[in-house]
Amino acid sequence: MRENCDFIKYETDDGKISERARKTYGVVIIGGGPAGLAAAVSAREAGIGSILVLERDRELGGILNQCIHNGFGLHTFKEELTGPEYAKKYIDRVKELGIEYRLNTMVVDISPRKVVTAMNRQEGLFELKAGAIILAMGCRERPRGALNIPGYRPAGIFSAGTAQRLVNMEGFLPGREVVILGSGDIGLIMARRMTLEGARVKVVAELMPYSGGLKRNIVQCLDDYGIPLKLSHTVVDIRGKERITGVTLAEVDGSGKPIPGTEENYDCDTLLLSVGLIPENELSCGLGVDLSPVTAGPRVNESLETNIEGVFACGNVLHVHDLVDFVSQEAEMAGRNAAEYILRGSEQMETGREVRLVPAAGVRYTVPETIRPDRMPEKLTVRFRSDSVYKNCYVSVYFNEERILHRKRPIVTPGEMENVVLGREQLFNYPDVETITLMVEEV
Amino acid sequence: MFDVLIIGGGVTGAAVARELSRYQASVCLLEKEGDVCCGTSKANSAIVHAGYDAKEGSLMAELNVKGNQRMESLAEELDIPFARNGSLVVCLEEEELPGLVELYHRGIANGVPGLRILDHGEALAMEPNLTEGVFAALYAPTAGIICPFQLTIALAENAVVNGVEFQFHTEVTEMIRIQEGYRVRTNRGDYTARCVVNAAGVYADKIHNMVSRKKLTIIARRGEYCLLDKKAGAHVSKTIFPLPGKYGKGILVAPTIHGNLILGPTAVDVEDKESTNTTRGGLEEVMGKAGLYVRELPLRQVITSFAGLRAHEEGHEFIIGEPGDAENFFDCAGIESPGLTSSPAIGEMVAEQIREKLHLCEKPDFMARRKGIHNLTELSLAERKTLIREKPEYGRIVCRCEMISEGEILDAIRRPLGAKSLDGVKRRTRAGAGRCQGGFCSPKVMELLARENGGDLMEVTKSGGDSRIVAGRNKDVL
Missing domain, CATH: 3.50.50.60 (FAD/NAD(P)-binding domain)
Structure with a gap:
């Protein structure tokens, strides 16, 4: 060394x-x-x-x-x-x-x-x-604060990862009657883990009309254990002054606002957040x-x-x-x-031109954001996530205005990272490329 | 029998305790919660008001200005941070200008130094993130910001070091006048004392009415707040208020002494004196109204929201001293804003009344200075190096957001009136008060609390009582 x-x-x-x-x-x-x-x-x-x-x-x-x-x-x-x-x-x-x-x-x-x-x-x-x-x-x-969930601030509210550490590394069960807000992967995994460790997971609520987690986790962690997933729902109240005693869930409209009259009370001693x-x-x-x-x-x-x-x-x-x-x-x-x-x-090394990657319709971002063709490897993986769920769509790549890739996808969801692979040859064949645009195109 | 029994461990009770600890007297403070600073003192704007709000000639005005003046030296003695960042009361319409001028004159009458009325241009030059709609502002250079936890805890710690006894989880249920003073009945037995101080916050009416026929009513007035990430802390440098209204000083925008940004409070009277819950409407009001006079508030950076209860008395005046029909019983009632600011002056005033009454003599060995918990971020690199060399536990960071080490947490647990819960550690060290809100550090702090108390991690609580963090062990019911 x-x-x-x-x-x-x-x-x-x-x-x-x-x-x-x-x-x-x-x-x-x-x-x-x-x-x-x-x-x-x-x-x-x-x-x-x-x-x-x-x-x-x-x-x-x-x-x-x-x-x-x-x-x-x-x-x-x-x-x-x-x-x-x-x-x-x-x-x-x-x-x-x-x-x-x-x-x-x-x-x-x-x-x-x-x-x-x-x-x-x-x-x-x-x-x-x-x-x-x-x-x-x-x-x-x-954390909870980022969501402005109203109510009390008792013990028993955990981010899913904190609960995961307590259970999997320290051997402690955070609670026995559980509501989970957010269907990110850690939340889904913890729904199953808490169930296996002897807690009762009553419901997973998700603000968005789709889950933020992997499909396989919804099947293996919720469906297999009969845990309901309520899409377009959020927590609108937290009860309990010392330890949490319950939460109120409500359905939300398209802009994420709770719809009056849809409130449902759940008694619980634990709220996990996977948001x-x-x-x-x-x-x-x-x-x-x-x-x-x-x-x-x-x-x-x-x-x-x-x-x-x-x-x-x-x-x-x-x-x-x-x-x-x-x-x-x-x-x-x-x-x-x-x-x-x-x-x-x-x-x-002298670096030549730089090409900008532009996330367009349906694409939230790309990593990387720029490519110097002189420096790129033979094959470069560009990763991205979509902004919503698209079924039977195409993932397309445009060099300037010209479409050079049009890949059929049965489903693209924000919960699963997508990628396209760009070849160095390809970029050398298009010396005038200034922007590479990625988009999700519906049929 | 104690010479003095203080009921309530908020900032008022702690300030009275600390001032009384200057004298040769046996003093005991009773607190119904498991720590000091658990009621009104823990959830407020954390502002040291300049003193232009309270009515001319009122006790509130006098103690506000006096408390403000005292804060600098007190913070220095107690080794807690305090900053005079100044405040601006802004008005959005020309029609509101007379209101601002009235505040200015009231401030002058109350003895507030340095007040100035700024026009639109001057106000924006001083605070560039005010909205274009701001017409004029009242500038008060003596307004400040402080940490209410640290102030209360430091006062209490210093009182303990100087001989005051603190009893927690002790709730007063009844008071009986006896020949020598009072018999105070609690859930943990009786106490007797020559004098009683009522610093019971929102319950000051209940305590007062146990001994006096001149009945008091304290209304719990809830205020909701949003706290933003330190990244947003420099959005304004001064405390920005709207013109005060019927229910108080309005929703402010201010940096905190720790570098966050605070917005709030709302003002709603509530029946239940424990209802410190936030509401959707309240949080929306806070975020909406703050945006009227401060532009581009980074509301996506809210890290937590909370609510506190003000101890409002109908006359909106501090009620301090003997009620007339209960000798040796001293009220500190109706201590709402500017109560935090006034606390040093309230402490002095009540201690002076009791000193006269009981003919107390000064303690020759009173220790006015307290050494606070190290703040690693305030030490120079060389100082930090030396500290870690001497005490390696200061080299292990437990709370990554606020950069709090094991050393600070152990100090918080081990010092007089040490932390017994996660919230206790948070309020003393800020571990868990940062942007992840304890997500990463709470299991580690729990471990330290369990280890130090020689106990079980299962017994660690968020804030005492029935607020245990974990419910059991894996598979214990299977």
């Missing part, structure tokens, strides 16, 4: 200027979850000797550690794994490759000159310098990374590089994914590109 130092000047307590060593690394990866681990492995495989993964929790693996259900890895490993099993494959690889990592370590600041300030119990507060940085901090759950995930970009903001208002993640180019040169992003900090397999794929690409950035060193 290579570990270098550079020397920085600093002011001592008595005002003198002194010099001290500061560790430098090739690639520093912020976050040791699925994205960070896959990025680390691929950066090493691409030839980077000095890599450091900084993880704030007590172990590597991130949120996968609490995802004890199966269904992970079908794309990557062609087998069904649990979250911890999936994570272990990458953790083992990180250890085999001798990649350095720190646990229980919180990054508090990243400067545009790639100085990372972090802290932990053993080393205190320390700085290190990175050649390239990969942002892989993941996302957090939207959306937000990429955790506080560090990115401090660093000056441009964020997309749609994804709340960094705007990136074909190399998954942000507007700050040598700073890359992947996984849920970039945009919220549905399957971890896609996180791994994306992260591997970020790792490779960070490696290439370092190995290229000071001889920066």
Whole structure:
């Protein structure tokens, strides 16, 4: 393992200027979850000797550690794994490759000159310098307040992920009579988990007229257990002063407003919220990374590089994914590109034109947002999500005004991430392309 | 027998306790909840008012201005943050200008320094996110912002250090006049005292009416609020009020001392004195009205909403001191806004009355200064390094949103009147008060609370009583 130092000047307590060593690394990866681990492995495989993964929790693996259900890895490993099993494959690889990592370590600041300030119990507060940085901090759950749900604020209201941690990692049952608001995947998974652990899940309410989760989770987590899913419903009141005693659900109209007269009371001691995930970009903001208002993640180019040169992003900090397999794929690409950035060193390649990706009808966003054809790999996966449910539709790609892809899809839903693959050849064959437009076209 | 028994552990009770702890007297405070700052004090605008609202010559006006003046040195002594960010009362129509001028003159009469009326241009230059519709504004440079939890907790802690006893989960049910003073009956036995202070907030009428024939009525007036992410905290730098109306000072927009943005409150009288629930209509009113004078409010950044109850008395005046027909019984009733601002002055006033009455002497060893919980974000890098080297627990971040370490949480649990619940930790350290609202840190804080109390994680509560976080263990009923 290579570990270098550079020397920085600093002011001592008595005002003198002194010099001290500061560790430098090739690639520093912020976050040791699925994205960070896959990025680390691929950066090493691409030839980077000095890599450091900084993880704030007590172990590597991130949120996968609490995802004890199966269904992970079908794309990557062609087998069904649990979250911890999936994570272990990458953790083992990180250890085999001798990649350095720190646990229980919180990054508090990243400067545009790639100085990372972090802290932990053993080393205190320390700085290190990175050649390239990969942002892989993941996302957090939207809290109740973001939805302005009225009522009391008793105990017994949990975001689904918090409940998942309590049940799957600590062995505690948050409650016995459960209502779930939001049909995101964690909410659906927790409906099944709570049932298996002995709680009664009475209903899952979803504000939208469609579920935000994967179809397979609705079937395997709700239908199989006879848990009703009420679409176009929300919680309009929370009762109970100390512990929650019940909620009121109501149907909502097309604009999400509750329809008077549709209220129904449910007695419960627990309300789980699965109402959306937000990429955790506080560090990115401090660093000056441009964020997309749609994804709340960094705007990136074909190399998954942000507007700050040598700073890359992947996984849920970039945009919220549905399957971890896609996180791994994306992260591997970020790792490779960070490696290439370092190995290229000071001889920066001339970059030619830049093509803008435009999300149009039915497409909320694309990742990446721009492509430099000179820099893109032979095949580039562009990921996106739709803004609504479309049946028997086409996913189309236009180079300027010309349609170059028109793919029939039986269904496209916001809960499932979509992608199109663009070839480098294709872009070279269209030297005048300025914009690539993605849209969902109805038949 | 105690010399003084204080009923109520809100900011008023805590301020009285702290002021009395200067004297050689045995003082005990009874609180029905499991912590201090659980009623009116916990859910309000967190504003230190300048003092132009209250009627000239009223006790409210006097104590407001005095409390405002005292706040700086008190915050310094108690090691809590306080900022004089200034306030603007804005009017949207020329016809409202006389109302603004009236406030200005009232402020002058009340002794509020530095008041100025600004025209549209001056107001917008000072606060660029005011709407174009703002016609004029009254600027009060002495208005400030403070954390009501920290103020109350710091006063209480300091009182404990100086010898005041605190009893929690103790609810007064009856009071009997005895020769030496009062016998106070509670759910946990009787207490006797020479003097009783009534600082019972929305229940001050109930306590007062136990001993006095001059009946009081306190109405719970609910106010709903929205709290926004710190990203929105700099949207305004001053506290922005509309012209006050019949039900109070109107819906304000203000930065909080911790850097969030707060909007609210509504004003609705409610029957149930525990009904701190928010309502759809209330939250809509808050967000709608705030937008009339502050533009482009980032309402998508709301992280939580809450409601508090003001202890409103019909005459809208502080009722402080002996009621006339109950000697040695001291009311602090009708303490609604500007109650938080006035609390240091109320504490001094009541303590002075009792000192005279009981001929109390000063304590030679009174400790006025309190050391607060470290605020890591306020330390320099070098200071943080030293702290973590000495106490590694300050190197482990538990609450990632507010960057609160295990060290701060342990301090909050272990210090006098330490935190016993998740809310207790949150109010002392801000762990769980950030943008994820405890989603990530609550299991970790629960673990620390359980470990420190030598107990079971099952017993950890959100806010005492029956507010347990978990109901059981996996599969325990299968």
